[in-house]
Structure formats: structure tokens, C-alpha cells
Amino acid sequence: MYRQALLSFLILSSTVYSADKKSYGTIIVKEVTSVYDADTFKVNIDGWPAIIGERIPVRAYGFDAPEIKGKCQKEKGLALVxxxxxxxxxxxxxxxxxRDIRRGKYFRIIADVYVDGVSLTDMHLQAGTARPYAGESRQGWCEP
Incomplete structure (x- = not known):
């Protein structure tokens, strides 16, 4: 059973990687297991095999937030907020x-994250804790 699920997953993931930005719909998170930074966290998903549904990393799409391991103290402080x-x-x-889930590099799910119907991206943009981001070159957080 697990062998067949793993084989199916490997075939699907190779297809997903080659199918640039193809969406695989919407899923409901069962549980958030950890939060690394503003746009990266891990979740458990009901009904998915453990290998792809437990502690799976998610990257929230649509915003760029400061990095926890930033290049300067200013960025690190902003990242904590x-x-x-x-x-x-x-x-x-x-x-x-x-929503609009797809597979990104580093085996993460890339998705538009909605919390009780409100976009996590919009929350951050309105709070001033992030910038809009759609894959272009990132701006630094260390400049004055």
C-alpha cells in the first residue's frame, strides 16, 4: 500500500514539477505543526498519506517577508514581528x-493561504510586515 502510494506520489511530483504553475485546487489544513517564519510553516492534512500529508512544508504565495536568518539585525527584528x-x-x-496549491522547489506546497476566509497575504500587506511578491528578484530589508 505505502509502496504504491509512494510510487504514485513520485510520478505525480515529477509531473507537477514539469507542469509550470499548474494548480491542484484547495485543501483544508487539519493542523499547523510549526511556523518557521511569516510565509513558511508545516501542516498536517487529513486524508493524505503520511509521507505527503504530515508535517508538509507550506510556502504562502503572494508576499515576501523578512527572513529569520536575515542579513542584518533590522531584518531579523522585522522577521520576528x-x-x-x-x-x-x-x-x-x-x-x-x-487555495490554488502547487508544488514548489524544496518539496514545499505553494499556496494562497486563507485564514477564516481572509488572505494571509492581505493581512501582512495591510500590517506592513511584508511586500507583494510574485517570483521576481527580492528587495533587501536592510537598507534604511
Whole structure:
């Protein structure tokens, strides 16, 4: 059973990787297991085999937030503020949806994240803890 699921997953993931930006719909998160930074966290997903549904990394699409391991103290401080917004939003959520899911590099799910129907991207942009991002070159956070 697991061997067949793993084989199916490997075939699907190679197809996903080659199918540039193909969407695989929406899923509901069962549980958030950890939050790394403002736009990266891990989740459990009901009904998926453990190998692809437990502690699976998610990258929220649509915004660029400062990095925890940033290049300067300013960026690191901003990253903690941005992370806290994500932690509070996810911890207080009744429903977390991953919409327009697709596979990114590093085996992560890339998705538009919605917390009780509100976009996590919009939350960060309105709070000033992130910038819009759609894959272009990132701007630094260390300049004055």
C-alpha cells in the first residue's frame, strides 16, 4: 500500500514539477505543526498519506517577508514581528485553507493561504510586515 502510494506520489511530483504553475485546487489544513517564519510553516492534512500529508512544508504565495536568518539585525527584528502575525492568525483560526496549491522547489506546497476566509497575504500587506511578491528578484530589508 505505502509502496504504491509512494510510487504514485513520485510520478505525480515529477509531473507537477514539469507542469509550470499548474494548480491542484484547495485543501483544508487539519493542523499547523510549526511556523518557521511569516510565509513558511508545516501542516498536517487529513486524508493524505503520511509521507505527503504530515508535517508538509507550506510556502504562502503572494508576499515576501523578512527572513529569520536575515542579513542584518533590522531584518531579523522585522522577521520576528511578521512571524508573530502569522503565528497568531494560524493559532486562532477556525479554518485554514490552502487555495490554488502547487508544488514548489524544496518539496514545499505553494499556496494562497486563507485564514477564516481572509488572505494571509492581505493581512501582512495591510500590517506592513511584508511586500507583494510574485517570483521576481527580492528587495533587501536592510537598507534604511
Amino acid at each position: 511578521a512571524k508573530q502575525l502569522t503565528v497568531e492568525a494560524l493559532n486562532n483560526a477556525q479554518v485554514i485553507e490552502l
